[in-house]
Amino acid sequence: MAKSRIQFQKGLSVPEFLARYGTGKQCADALFGWRWPQGFVCPACGHADGYIEVKTRGLMQCKHCRHQTSLTAGTIFASSKLPLTTWFLAMYLLTQQKNAISALALKRHLGVSYPTAWSLKHKLLQVMLERDADRQLTGVLEIDDVYWGGECHGQTPGRGSPNKTPFVAAVAKNHEGHPIALRMSVVEGFRKTELAAWAAKFIHPDSIVVSDGLACFRGIADAGIEHQAMVTGSGAAGVELPERKWVNTILGNVKTAMQGTYHKASRSHLPRYLAEFRYRFNRRFDLAAMLPRLGVAAARTPPMPYRLLKLAEAHW
Numbered sequence: 375m376a377k378s379r380i381q382f383q384k385g386l387s388v389p390e391f392l393a394r395y396g397t398g399k400q401c402a403d404a405l406f407g408w409r410w411p412q413g414f415v416c417p418a419c420g421h422a423d424g425y426i427e428v429k430t431r432g433l434m435q436c437k438h439c440r441h442q443t444s445l446t447a448g449t450i451f452a453s454s455k456l457p458l459t460t461w462f463l464a465m466y467l468l469t470q471q472k473n474a475i476s477a478l479a480l481k482r483h484l485g486v487s488y489p490t491a492w493s494l495k496h497k498l499l500q501v502m503l504e505r506d507a508d509r510q511l512t513g514v515l516e517i518d519d520v521y522w523g524g525e526c527h528g529q530t531p532g533r534g535s536p537n538k539t540p541f542v543a544a545v546a547k548n549h550e551g552h553p554i555a556l557r558m559s560v561v562e563g564f565r566k567t568e569l570a571a572w573a574a575k576f577i578h579p580d581s582i583v584v585s586d587g588l589a590c591f592r593g594i595a596d597a598g599i600e601h602q603a604m605v606t607g608s609g610a611a612g613v614e615l616p617e618r619k620w621v622n623t624i625l626g627n628v629k630t631a632m633q634g635t636y637h638k639a640s641r642s643h644l645p646r647y648l649a650e651f652r653y654r655f656n657r658r659f660d661l662a663a664m665l666p667r668l669g670v671a672a673a674r675t676p677p678m679p680y681r682l683l684k685l686a687e688a689h690w
């Protein structure tokens with residue numbers, strides 16, 4: 375799809391959103407369909423014999439084993455005091471705007487406290503992170519090394535100061551050379567062994583990866599993947615190479631977007647912010663579908679308590 379067609383696609387308008395998801399009943403029906411597209415399946419015994427509504431408590435009781443469950447139990451929506459309409463509005467705001475929305479802006483739009491908005495946002499970002507966790511990039515890829523929180527490309531590699539967080543970015547292109555999929559991962563450092571392990575997990579073995587001359591990228595070949603290093607000397611000249619045009623352009627957009635929305639994203643939460651950018655980038659061809667697709671993923675993502683959200687993330 376051409377860039378202009380991506381920018382001018384319809385998306386989901388506010389009236390359309392309200393017509394579809396404006397009431398608690400509509401949200402509950404949508405969530406039920408996302409969670410159980412073939413009809414209710416008991417989370418305890420796995421039977422699809424149906425359920426009896428325990429109306430007084432808002433629960434569903436399995437006809438087979440009598441286990442009681444709720445619509446949100448076992449999903450990212452679990453243990454939340456917020457009405458589903460607020461969750462759906464948050465999903466709308468996270469997916470339909472051009473730029474990422476900060477927790478502060480979300481707080482104002484939803485009329486909730488800042489910790490509530492932060493928790494809501496990071497739970498939905500966790501959904502995005504887990505949804506793409508196991509996907510491999512394939513085809514012709516451009517790859518680059520980046521530091522968040524300091525001077526980025528072109529600095530002495532592998533020697534970032536403690537307040538800089540290293541991450542790698544890889545962009546897969548289609549036959550016309552247009553970018554179709556993105557992965558960004560925080561790494562411990564730009565080391566060959568780490569890049570080899572990363573590439574083995576996230577890059578399909580039939581791919582061709584183009585990087586600059588940074589030594590750690592030789593780890594990609596160690597992982598059994600074809601690797602081409604474009605060595606052009608130092609400085610800005612390397613940035614202009616057409617073989618690596620997209621990864622540089624996209625990283626520029628990532629940095630601008632991150633600085634605009636998050637200012638000082640902490641190292642521990644960076645993987646979720648990167649996952650958010652990646653999720654939106656990879657699905658930008660169908661903006662209107664992004665909300666229900668996020669809803670399906672959310673219904674299949676296990677609960678994530680606030681205390682775990684606040685902890686440092688694992689890498690990758």
Ligand SMILES: [Zn+2]
Pocket residue numbers: 416417418419420421436437438439440441
């Ligand atoms: Zn059951």
